[in-house]
Amino acid sequence: MVDIHSHILYGIDDGAKTIEDSLAMLEIARQSGTTDIVATPHANLHFAFDIHKVEALVQELRAHVGQTIGIHRGCDFHLHYDNILSCMQDHRPYTIDGNGYLMVEFAETSIPDSIGGVLLEMAGRGITPVITHPERNAHLMGRADQLMEWVRGGALIQVTAGSFTGLFGDRARENCRKLIERKLVHFIASDAHDRQHRPPDMCPAYETIAAEYGTAVATLLFETNPRKAITGETIEIEDPAPAAPRKAWYQLW
Numbered sequence: 610m611v612d613i614h615s616h617i618l619y620g621i622d623d624g625a626k627t628i629e630d631s632l633a634m635l636e637i638a639r640q641s642g643t644t645d646i647v648a649t650p651h652a653n654l655h656f657a658f659d660i661h662k663v664e665a666l667v668q669e670l671r672a673h674v675g676q677t678i679g680i681h682r683g684c685d686f687h688l689h690y691d692n693i694l695s696c697m698q699d700h701r702p703y704t705i706d707g708n709g710y711l712m713v714e715f716a717e718t719s720i721p722d723s724i725g726g727v728l729l730e731m732a733g734r735g736i737t738p739v740i741t742h743p744e745r746n747a748h749l750m751g752r753a754d755q756l757m758e759w760v761r762g763g764a765l766i767q768v769t770a771g772s773f774t775g776l777f778g779d780r781a782r783e784n785c786r787k788l789i790e791r792k793l794v795h796f797i798a799s800d801a802h803d804r805q806h807r808p809p810d811m812c813p814a815y816e817t818i819a820a821e822y823g824t825a826v827a828t829l830l831f832e833t834n835p836r837k838a839i840t841g842e843t844i845e846i847e848d849p850a851p852a853a854p855r856k857a858w859y860q861l862w
């Protein structure tokens with residue numbers, strides 16, 4: 610498996626705190642069948658993003674783990690004005706290994722209407738925005754048709770492995786099914802933050818998805834698509850499916 614979303618770099622955000630945490634998380638990932646993992650520290654109003662620091666930490670961890678697991682760099686990119694401006698000028702510090710795939714995090718409080726335009730503009734500049742964990746964001750789930758339009762405009766969607774197995778509650782688990790059934794999931798990643806509560810072990814989610822949707826779907830979401838995001842290859846996707854007719858007025862979709 611290839612994990613494109615994790616907070617394994619120590620001391621720079623709310624993920625790993627010490628180098629021991631980082632190394633333990635890498636070992637958990639390796640043991641659970643992950644061959645490559647992308648370190649995506651936050652770039653938001655709480656945690657400043659420093660590409661030089663990120664690269665130095667990646668080098669340091671690589672020196673410890675050798676060839677046992679591949680470590681790549683990326684960013685958990687919050688869509689605020691300064692970030693967007695900086696990324697439009699040069700996306701390489703923010704995208705996965707500088708290859709154009711950008712992990713994009715939405716605010717949980719509100720989503721400005723202009724965001725669709727920003728995503729389109731990014732796509733026009735060779736950036737593929739990857740919308741992270743919409744299943745955990747009530748605002749995004751309330752705008753499922755907009756998600757579909759953004760995907761048609763070039764964005765992709767990543768769901769958190771733990772959401773499939775209930776780590777984030779029943780609502781998030783249900784939302785995962787809705788997204789996958791509408792062909793609105795392109796990656797599954799751990800979004801690991803530590804070694805205990807949110808570890809980078811994607812095995813349970815892989816097994817759940819393989820059992821429910823078949824191994825071809827699991828392989829696509831855990832391996833084929835994420836590997837292309839690392840190498841910068843184009844990912845071909847199926848057209849998202851429109852929502853089924855609502856059964857009750859209070860259903861969002």
Ligand SMILES: [Fe+2]
Pocket residue numbers: 614615616649685800
């Ligand atoms: Fe994250």
